[in-house]
Amino acid sequence: MAGRPRAARLSATSSARIVCIDSASLSDVADLLALWEAAAENESRPADTADAVRILLIRDSDACLVARQGGRIVGSLIAGWDGWRAHLYRLAVHPGMRRQGIGRALLDAAAARFRSLGATRLDAMVLEGNELGHMLWRAAGFQSQEEWRRWVTPLR
Ligand SMILES: CC(C)(COP(=O)(O)OP(=O)(O)OC[C@H]1O[C@@H](n2cnc3c(N)ncnc32)[C@H](O)[C@@H]1OP(=O)(O)O)[C@@H](O)C(=O)NCCC(=O)NCCS
Numbered sequence: 454m455a456g457r458p459r460a461a462r463l464s465a466t467s468s469a470r471i472v473c474i475d476s477a478s479l480s481d482v483a484d485l486l487a488l489w490e491a492a493a494e495n496e497s498r499p500a501d502t503a504d505a506v507r508i509l510l511i512r513d514s515d516a517c518l519v520a521r522q523g524g525r526i527v528g529s530l531i532a533g534w535d536g537w538r539a540h541l542y543r544l545a546v547h548p549g550m551r552r553q554g555i556g557r558a559l560l561d562a563a564a565a566r567f568r569s570l571g572a573t574r575l576d577a578m579v580l581e582g583n584e585l586g587h588m589l590w591r592a593a594g595f596q597s598q599e600e601w602r603r604w605v606t607p608l609r
Pocket of ligand 1: 551558589
């Protein structure tokens, strides 16, 4: 699926500005970090590094979906597949580009990727207090699983 751009759904007000979804490459690392600094939910997680993003892109070159407008990255979604589970991370759309269907288009692209890989269920990590995120995930058909908690430890 890498390299095959998809047109995102566009609202009437943005129809002159084409947004395409494709996979991030190593040359996008700095732009991705800048997008996440400006647009991502940055609470409760370790700081991003360029090396960590490079490791992801080298391990799975289709895992990081980006929305581009005129060469600029305006949205992202990591669609991680480990052969067992389909995880979604880093759904973020530039503040000036929201409510134009870009988040939904990124999710659609991730769903297409996971379907082609044989996944049957998607999951997303969502902070309890992230109301904006809740609205998007709910609108996309996701439901919170109250009975589960994430258990973590740093790897030493
Ligand atoms: C959440 C986020 C990715 C949504 O991106 P987006 O491109 O604006 O989302 P879309 O335009 O595709 O919206 C899809 C649907 O989500 C819901 N939604 C999104 N933003 C909403 C808002 N501000 N108010 C109400 N509903 C909203 C709507 O149902 C919308 O469908 P509609 O426009 O047809 O009503 C974006 O707001 C963002 O980057 N937020 C900060 C980062 C973040 O919290 N990410 C989620 C991490 S879990």
